[in-house]
Amino acid sequence: MIKQITLAFLGSIFPVILFNIDRKKIIWAGFCGAIGWATYISVYNLQDSMGMASFVGAFTVGIYSEFMARKLKTPAIQFSMPGMFPLVPGIIAYKTINYIVQQNYSAAYSNGIQVIIAAGAIGFGIMLSTTTFRFISKLTKQKS
Amino acid sequence: MESKQVLEIALSAGKILMSNGAETYRVEETIERICNSYNLECECIATTKGVFVSVIDMNNEKVTSLKKIRETRIDLYRIELINSFSRSIKNNPVCYEEAEKILKDIDSTPYFSFPIRLIAASMTSFIYSLFFKGTIYEAVVSAVISIGIYFMLEKVSKLGSFQFFQFFFSGFIIGCASLIAESLLPFVNKGNVITGSIMILIPGVALANGIKDIIYGQFTAGMAKFGEAMLIITAVGAGIGTALTLGIGIKL
Numbered sequence: 001m002i003k004q005i006t007l008a009f010l011g012s013i014f015p016v017i018l019f020n021i022d023r024k025k026i027i028w029a030g031f032c033g034a035i036g037w038a039t040y041i042s043v044y045n046l047q048d049s050m051g052m053a054s055f056v057g058a059f060t061v062g063i064y065s066e067f068m069a070r071k072l073k074t075p076a077i078q079f080s081m082p083g084m085f086p087l088v089p090g091i092i093a094y095k096t097i098n099y100i101v102q103q104n105y106s107a108a109y110s111n112g113i114q115v116i117i118a119a120g121a122i123g124f125g126i127m128l129s130t131t132t133f134r135f136i137s138k139l140t141k142q143k144s
Numbered sequence: 145m146e147s148k149q150v151l152e153i154a155l156s157a158g159k160i161l162m163s164n165g166a167e168t169y170r171v172e173e174t175i176e177r178i179c180n181s182y183n184l185e186c187e188c189i190a191t192t193k194g195v196f197v198s199v200i201d202m203n204n205e206k207v208t209s210l211k212k213i214r215e216t217r218i219d220l221y222r223i224e225l226i227n228s229f230s231r232s233i234k235n236n237p238v239c240y241e242e243a244e245k246i247l248k249d250i251d252s253t254p255y256f257s258f259p260i261r262l263i264a265a266s267m268t269s270f271i272y273s274l275f276f277k278g279t280i281y282e283a284v285v286s287a288v289i290s291i292g293i294y295f296m297l298e299k300v301s302k303l304g305s306f307q308f309f310q311f312f313f314s315g316f317i318i319g320c321a322s323l324i325a326e327s328l329l330p331f332v333n334k335g336n337v338i339t340g341s342i343m344i345l346i347p348g349v350a351l352a353n354g355i356k357d358i359i360y361g362q363f364t365a366g367m368a369k370f371g372e373a374m375l376i377i378t379a380v381g382a383g384i385g386t387a388l389t390l391g392i393g394i395k396l
Binding site for chain 2: 073074075080082090093100131
């Protein structure tokens, strides 16, 4: 598990270099990926459901990145984008293509549905965390 | 500062943001913030293709201007710089020459050098190949493949925009290279090589920005970005599928 989280940390650091991030913030992007993946693993161990695990992982990534964005005063995308990378369902997507090539359509169908579920869960997790943060910040603005 | 000059500054800032892959709502917010800090009323529309701004100047005349976005690339650092520039201008409105100079400086900030980006691309594939439970040999193979892919993407994109063909072709190369690797090195599984290598082609920023734009109610730009990301994913998948189908037929 620690090996996986370390890999997730490194796996969030290297992609952001391709997108030209500020050099001082690279390490925070790495922590984003590590936290997201740690949440994914712990939820997956509790409940054997990939969609739920992806959703909670992406939600954590979203909350972390919005929080860090306000703390470091940068756009949240700098942290949420690398944090999403480890959650991408790459292996099932590959399996889907492979089954389509082998003309095993029922297996391709069940894998394809899983890809859509995981991708939708990631999108929805990030969406929900952003909306929550906006809602809270609007409420606090109205009070003051 | 005259209203035309404010317009020019706001438009340039908006253009830099948009062509570096910022969210649409951020572009509109930034332009409005810059105009408001010089006490000008402004209306602004940003799409993925261009930025339109119109302000009302001192003589109650409407001045409208637009800038077209020709090429887009993704650069998070420039977005951050413009963001902090627009926030600083709110507290301390600088004169036209100074603002222009700051924007020029932002436009010429350096990227990571090409070798570093190549290494980063190869390390991304290396890490993700291991991450998806591949062996170290598979990781090395996919790192080598992704160096080639990134090199090709960078060189081809200089010739012009063949975006979907480019991604289809990258997927095709990944598929072919992994098939060849599997037949030459019997201990390599092509699945892990492919899953590692495709990670550098994932349009993460377009997807995340598309979702965020949709939340903020910018449906035109949001759906455009989301559709672009989906097309890229489909193109890569089709490329890999073509290569694997050919591999079944040819039997290396």
